[in-house]
Amino acid sequence: MSGDGLVHEVVNGLMERTDWETAIQKPLCSLPAGSxxxxxxxxxxxxxxEQVSNEDLLTNCxxxxxxxxxxxxxLLSLHTVSxxxxxxxxSLSWGFVADVDLESEKYRRLGEIRxxxxxxxxxxxxxxxxxxxxYLPVGNTSSKMPASPVLAQKGPADTHLVPLEEPVPSHWTVVPEQDFILVLVLLHTHLGMEMFAAPMGRCEAGVMHLFYVRAGVSRAMLLRIFLAMQKGKHMEFDCPHLVHVPVVAFRLExxxxxxxxxxxxxxxxxxxxxxxxxxxSFQMVCGSREGAPRWKP
Known part of the structure; x- marks a missing residue:
């Protein structure tokens, strides 16, 4: 019973165990008490x-x-160059979203208004x-595994990744732009209680959402995007600076x-x-029944 950070800590603790394959099967439930x-x-x-927050969300969960x-x-396995x-x-975020999340920590007592x-x-x-x-887009993964995979690790093998010191495999897509406002990798639909970031719905197994906003977007448009995100309407603007791609792997340098x-x-x-x-990779208490439809790219 906490925010997203506690689930993060629990899962990482389970994955660090020598018996991680058994430990990670322990069912988890998230009762929201964070911001x-x-x-x-x-x-x-x-x-x-329906989308709700605070006590109503706690009641539903x-x-x-x-x-x-x-x-x-x-489950997203992450490796850094260090x-x-x-x-x-x-999720993993960089740029605008990460700054808002981390810099607003000093306003935590205000709840989601932070x-x-x-x-x-x-x-x-x-x-x-x-x-x-x-990134490695969905549909471009079959029979194209890297020749030199990431070093041995606990947990499932990251078969699509090569060491960070090497270039990405040739079948990956490299974004030509290098000036961004934000980059967001998201495994689920929401980025907050009232931030419906991925209105296309729940990803199918082994797929995650990649969003990025290229530099050049106006402050007014960025504000409109974040306001519309409360109801999942932000993709309807067809903003040329906002890009969404379904992926199975990514690299950000x-x-x-x-x-x-x-x-x-x-x-x-x-x-x-x-x-x-x-x-x-792990199980959580959820209302969707087994075999329920997921979003397919």
């Missing part, structure tokens, strides 16, 4: 409930716990972040140390990072 509660909001959406239906969840290996249950204040402040002092982004990464709402040092999603 973001994006994972709980996503589970609420999968259950077919408690009902899901009482019903005790389990659903498999994707050698760190962590798992994400929700993100509104953080958004307005960051819009007033909007930054451009330089880096190289590459910042060109300087500007900004930071936010992984499931937790701070991570800004450095080259890459990741691969693993399908159905």
């Amino acid at each position: 973001g509660n994006a994972l709980a909001a996503s589970l609420n959406y999968y259950a077919g409930y 408690t009902l899901l716990l009482c019903r005790r239906h389990l659903s498999p969840m994707n 050698g760190r290996h962590v798992y994400s249950v929700l 993100f509104t204040l953080g958004t307005l402040f960051r819009l007033a002092t909007m930054r451009i972040y330089q880096g190289q982004l590459a 910042p060109k300087n140390q500007r900004g930071a990464f936010s992984v499931d709402g937790e701070f991570m040092v800004c450095e080259a990072v890459q990741g691969q999603v693993h399908p159905n």
Whole structure:
């Protein structure tokens, strides 16, 4: 019973055990008591409930716990150039979203309104972040495994990744632009209780959402996007600077140390990072029944 950060810590603790294959099968439930509660909001959406927040969201998630239906969840394995290996249950963000998340921490006592204040402040002092982004799109993964996979690790093998010191495989897509406002990798539908970031719905097994906003977007349009995100209407603007791609792996190499990464709402040092999603890696209490339709790219 906490925010997204506690689920992150629990899953990473389980994956660090020598018996991780058995330990990670322990069913988990998220009862929201944080300020973001994006994972709980996503589970609420999968259950077919209306979008709610605070006590109403807690009530809905408690009902899901009482019903005790389990659903498999994707898990994102992340590697940094410094050698760190962590798992994400929700998201990795860089740029605008990460700054709002981390910089608004000092307003935590205000609840979810902290993100509104953080958004307005960051819009007033909007930054451009330089880096190289590459990804492995869905449908381009068959029979094209890298020749030199990532070093041995605990947990499932990251078969689509090569060491960060090497170029990405030739069948990956490299984004030509290197000036961004934000980059967001998202495993679920919500980025907060009232931030319906992926209205296309729940990803199928082994797939995650990649969003990025290229530099050049106006402050007014960026504000419109974030306001519309409350109801999942932001993709309807057809903004040329906002891009969404379904992917199974990605690499992000910042060109300087500007900004930071936010992984499931937790701070991570800004450095080259890459990741691969693993399908159905752990189980959570969820309202969607087995075999329920997921979004297919």
